[in-house]
Amino acid sequence: MANESTQHHDIPERDYHAPKSNYLNWQHTVSSWLLTVDHKRIGVMYLIAISVFFMVGGIFAGLFRLELLTPEGDYLQSDTYNRFFTLHAVVMIFFFLIPSVPATFGNFFIPLMIGAKDVAFPKLNLLSWYIYMIAGVMGVTLISLGGLDTGWTVYAPLSTTYANTNVFLATITIFVSGFSSILTGLNFIVTIHKMRAPGMTWFRLPLFVWAHYATSVIQVLGTPVVAISVLLIGIERIWGVGIFDPALGGDPILFQHMFWFYSHPAVYIMILPGMGVISEVIACFARNRVFGYEFIAFSSIAIAIIGFLVWGHHMYVSGQSMYAGFVFSLLTMLVAVPSAIKIFNWTATLYQGNVVWDTPMLYAVGFLGLFAVGGGTGLFLGVIGLDVPLHDTYFVVGHFHYVMVGGMVMAYLAGLHFYWPKITGKAYPRLMANIAAIIIFVGFNFTFFPQLVLGWMGMPRRYHSYHPDFQILNILSTTGATVLGIGFILPVFYLLWSLVYGKDAGSNPWGARGLEWEACTSPPDPHNFHEIPVVTKECYSYTGEETVSV
Amino acid sequence: MFNIPLIPEHASTFAAKVDPLFWFLTIFVAIFCVAITAIFIYLGLRYKQTPGRKSEHYENMALELTWSVIPAIIAIGIFWWGTVIYFEYANMPEDTYDVSVVGKQWMWKVQHPNGKTEVNHLTMPVGQAVKLTMTSQDVLHDFYIPAFRVKQDVIPARYTTMWFEATKTGEFPLFCAEYCGTEHSTMVGGVTVLPQAEFTAWLGGETGMTPVEAGAALFQQMGCVTCHAQGDASRGPQLNGKFGTEETFTDGSTATIDEEYIRESIMTPGMKIVQGYAPLMPTFASQLSEDDINNLIAYIKSLS
Numbered sequence: 001m002a003n004e005s006t007q008h009h010d011i012p013e014r015d016y017h018a019p020k021s022n023y024l025n026w027q028h029t030v031s032s033w034l035l036t037v038d039h040k041r042i043g044v045m046y047l048i049a050i051s052v053f054f055m056v057g058g059i060f061a062g063l064f065r066l067e068l069l070t071p072e073g074d075y076l077q078s079d080t081y082n083r084f085f086t087l088h089a090v091v092m093i094f095f096f097l098i099p100s101v102p103a104t105f106g107n108f109f110i111p112l113m114i115g116a117k118d119v120a121f122p123k124l125n126l127l128s129w130y131i132y133m134i135a136g137v138m139g140v141t142l143i144s145l146g147g148l149d150t151g152w153t154v155y156a157p158l159s160t161t162y163a164n165t166n167v168f169l170a171t172i173t174i175f176v177s178g179f180s181s182i183l184t185g186l187n188f189i190v191t192i193h194k195m196r197a198p199g200m201t202w203f204r205l206p207l208f209v210w211a212h213y214a215t216s217v218i219q220v221l222g223t224p225v226v227a228i229s230v231l232l233i234g235i236e237r238i239w240g241v242g243i244f245d246p247a248l249g250g251d252p253i254l255f256q257h258m259f260w261f262y263s264h265p266a267v268y269i270m271i272l273p274g275m276g277v278i279s280e281v282i283a284c285f286a287r288n289r290v291f292g293y294e295f296i297a298f299s300s301i302a303i304a305i306i307g308f309l310v311w312g313h314h315m316y317v318s319g320q321s322m323y324a325g326f327v328f329s330l331l332t333m334l335v336a337v338p339s340a341i342k343i344f345n346w347t348a349t350l351y352q353g354n355v356v357w358d359t360p361m362l363y364a365v366g367f368l369g370l371f372a373v374g375g376g377t378g379l380f381l382g383v384i385g386l387d388v389p390l391h392d393t394y395f396v397v398g399h400f401h402y403v404m405v406g407g408m409v410m411a412y413l414a415g416l417h418f419y420w421p422k423i424t425g426k427a428y429p430r431l432m433a434n435i436a437a438i439i440i441f442v443g444f445n446f447t448f449f450p451q452l453v454l455g456w457m458g459m460p461r462r463y464h465s466y467h468p469d470f471q472i473l474n475i476l477s478t479t480g481a482t483v484l485g486i487g488f489i490l491p492v493f494y495l496l497w498s499l500v501y502g503k504d505a506g507s508n509p510w511g512a513r514g515l516e517w518e519a520c521t522s523p524p525d526p527h528n529f530h531e532i533p534v535v536t537k538e539c540y541s542y543t544g545e546e547t548v549s550v
Numbered sequence: 551m552f553n554i555p556l557i558p559e560h561a562s563t564f565a566a567k568v569d570p571l572f573w574f575l576t577i578f579v580a581i582f583c584v585a586i587t588a589i590f591i592y593l594g595l596r597y598k599q600t601p602g603r604k605s606e607h608y609e610n611m612a613l614e615l616t617w618s619v620i621p622a623i624i625a626i627g628i629f630w631w632g633t634v635i636y637f638e639y640a641n642m643p644e645d646t647y648d649v650s651v652v653g654k655q656w657m658w659k660v661q662h663p664n665g666k667t668e669v670n671h672l673t674m675p676v677g678q679a680v681k682l683t684m685t686s687q688d689v690l691h692d693f694y695i696p697a698f699r700v701k702q703d704v705i706p707a708r709y710t711t712m713w714f715e716a717t718k719t720g721e722f723p724l725f726c727a728e729y730c731g732t733e734h735s736t737m738v739g740g741v742t743v744l745p746q747a748e749f750t751a752w753l754g755g756e757t758g759m760t761p762v763e764a765g766a767a768l769f770q771q772m773g774c775v776t777c778h779a780q781g782d783a784s785r786g787p788q789l790n791g792k793f794g795t796e797e798t799f800t801d802g803s804t805a806t807i808d809e810e811y812i813r814e815s816i817m818t819p820g821m822k823i824v825q826g827y828a829p830l831m832p833t834f835a836s837q838l839s840e841d842d843i844n845n846l847i848a849y850i851k852s853l854s
């Protein structure tokens with residue numbers, strides 16, 4: 001190529017003034033939002049929606065943590081308690097965790113990162129937002145109609161024959177939300193294959209994009225299975241066809257196989273995008289190319305594939321054959337290895353870098369420590385001998401909250417604080433943000449570490465009332481949850497505050513590399529780039545360049 | 551109330567094997583988490599941004615492979631440890647004291663071989679392997695004794711087994727660990743472990759019919775005997791000495807006669823038709839409880 005200069009060289013490095021016209025302000029009507037096919041606006045609409053669902057899920061958690069202050073089931077009815085923990089899980093998993101990073105930052109940034117004007121199917125993208133909203137609103141309707149009390153696992157035959165709530169409506173909600181997830185995954189796969197700017201080779205892609213590629217593959221392959229299983233529950237419940245209920249000649253263990261065949265990989269749908277965010281944040285704040293880029297990229301793919309073969313670790317004591325348990329346990333232990341590799345690589349990225357300790361980095365450290373605990377406690381549950389006592393106790397609850405909240409929510413918050421200036425064009429108060437990060441970290445550990453101990457002591461999960469010996473640890477946990485709740489509310493205030501009073505952030509406030517920072521304004525232009533950029537260097541080209549302090 | 555419990559009581563042979571693995575992993579994971587966070591923070595401070603210094607990218611394939619292979623080896627080692635423990639446990643010992651358990655929303659029914667029954671409670675001898683054969687009358691449940699470190703799902707229309715040997719006497723909590731609906735958290739009870747002599751005395755107290763006797767009576771009452779009379783195989787197959795043998799069906803398939811097969815024969819007789827017979831047998835699904843079926847099974851087993 002004769003002309004080596006890429007488009008992003010034309011934009012001044014430090015542009016402190018928001019451009020006059022950007023994707024946020026170029027059109028103002030409500031319909032310009034509700035009918036938009038702009039991936040950035042759709043990303044923002046997702047951001048608003050999932051924040052609301054996160055709050056709803058959190059309120060339910062708060063209510064039942066309050067009940068757990070005392071061993072007696074005194075302040076909520078059993079049925080109410082059961083509905084609350086079920087709804088907490090359904091809302092958090094299907095309406096927060098699964099769409100959290102992909103639907104918001106994924107939507108917003110994948111096209112920017114790969115130098116495209118939009119995703120491959122912009123209208124499909126809008127459709128998946130609507131499907132998500134319909135499912136979510138149905139979920140809320142379900143609450144007013146009496147809730148769902150089977151646990152999010154909707155195990156048969158409890159869900160098919162015995163449960164006294166509106167199970168069918170609930171399963172339909174999960175079914176519908178699945179389509180949103182599938183469409184988003186499909187959109188990303190095609191976008192990443194087909195829409196990369198000239199010169200954006202696979203190994204120049206940000207690891208964020210690799211992580212989303214792996215996630216999308218799981219979404220497209222796995223989600224149909226959970227859709228089928230919930231549909232079968234509906235069929236059994238309405239027409240009495242014997243599929244899972246042994247009284248009708250069905251097999252309840254079959255349901256567990258189908259359920260976990262999706263729901264284990266779903267764990268990776270939730271965590272992989274978070275790992276993508278962490279790769280971006282650490283590279284940027286270490287001012288260094290991620291150590292072992294290829295290993296991180298391929299470990300995402302490895303996790304996506306092996307992740308499909310370990311579902312039986314949820315069923316060691318279900319009556320499954322011990323030889324099946326043997327194989328599932330071995331594969332489970334092996335799937336831990338790619339995650340460990342990522343942790344080592346992120347750490348090594350700091351070596352010989354120029355580390356800037358700013359807010360997103362604090363969240364990233366929080367992620368690293370808590371995710372390590374989450375993964376480590378996963379080892380306990382992956383080995384059969386130890387899973388026998390720990391299965392279905394609070395140890396499991398603690399474990400997956402370390403992964404999902406300590407890992408994923410921390411990564412999400414790291415992403416939110418990293419990308420906020422790009423999305424809104426505004427800078428937020430850093431001191432407040434750092435304080436919130438610390439409060440969340442402390443509150444989190446106070447909430448969930450006692451739960452690990454409770455599980456080891458033998459407290460089963462989903463208990464409305466419990467043995468008095470467990471009280472002190474439950475009080476600790478509820479206290480921690482209060483602190484955690486405060487930590488989560490703080491960002492709402494200072495981020496909204498920044499929208500009005502925040503300083504203009506400039507196009508590249510962190511001094512990051514990559515098209516989304518170097519070739520786009522903040523907030524980006526409605527069409528992202530004035531012309532499609534030509535990429536001549538890899539995305540983490542930090543090394544060798546003198547860094548600009550922030 | 552306000553002592554923070556950190557180490558659960560352990561009172562079974564299995565607990566003695568599980569606990570060392572638990573503590574090993576706890577220490578291993580704790581060291582890992584603290585070390586990795588500390589290294590991260592250390593590197594972050596050591597290479598804190600200094601104006602004028604350039605970042606230098608560093609790649610090292612040998613290092614990368616080391617920290618891929620070593621965790622894999624450790625993972626397999628831990629897997630092996632846990633699996634060996636489990637396989638030893640999965641091996642049912644000989645000479646067990648056999649108890650049958652029925653779970654239903656929201657209680658446990660326990661029946662001893664001599665017919666003595668208990669609700670939400672299990673009394674057992676110390677130093678003797680106890681085997682539970684369990685089934686559920688409705689949804690999934692799970693029989694969980696934390697002090698013994700054992701749990702096993704209890705499934706409708708199936709018989710799952712578990713065993714444990716208590717190493718000390720005393721009272722231990724019993725929980726249902728599989729969520730089973732509204733009153734799941736009240737499906738709890740206790741286990742009393744008694745010294746052998748005391749247990750024998752306890753067992754010797756008032757008893758009802760043994761399961762075999764109760765089964766024999768049901769066999770008469772329910773009219774099984776009209777088609778399965780001893781020495782007359784014209785209407786239905788002989789049940790003497792059948793338990794554990796192989797049966798052939800009209801479609802040519804075969805199955806071993808075990809608890810689940812007998813249960814199926816009684817509840818849904820049409821599922822498998824014994825070769826040489828017509829599908830004459832009516833279903834007893836609405837007339838028999840899980841306890842009745844347990845008793846019938848005990849009786850048919852005793853005919854062997």
Ligand SMILES: [Cu+2]
Nearest residue numbers: 264311313314
């Ligand atoms: Cu899993």
Ligand SMILES: [Cu+2]
Nearest residue numbers: 726728730734
């Ligand atoms: Cu239960």
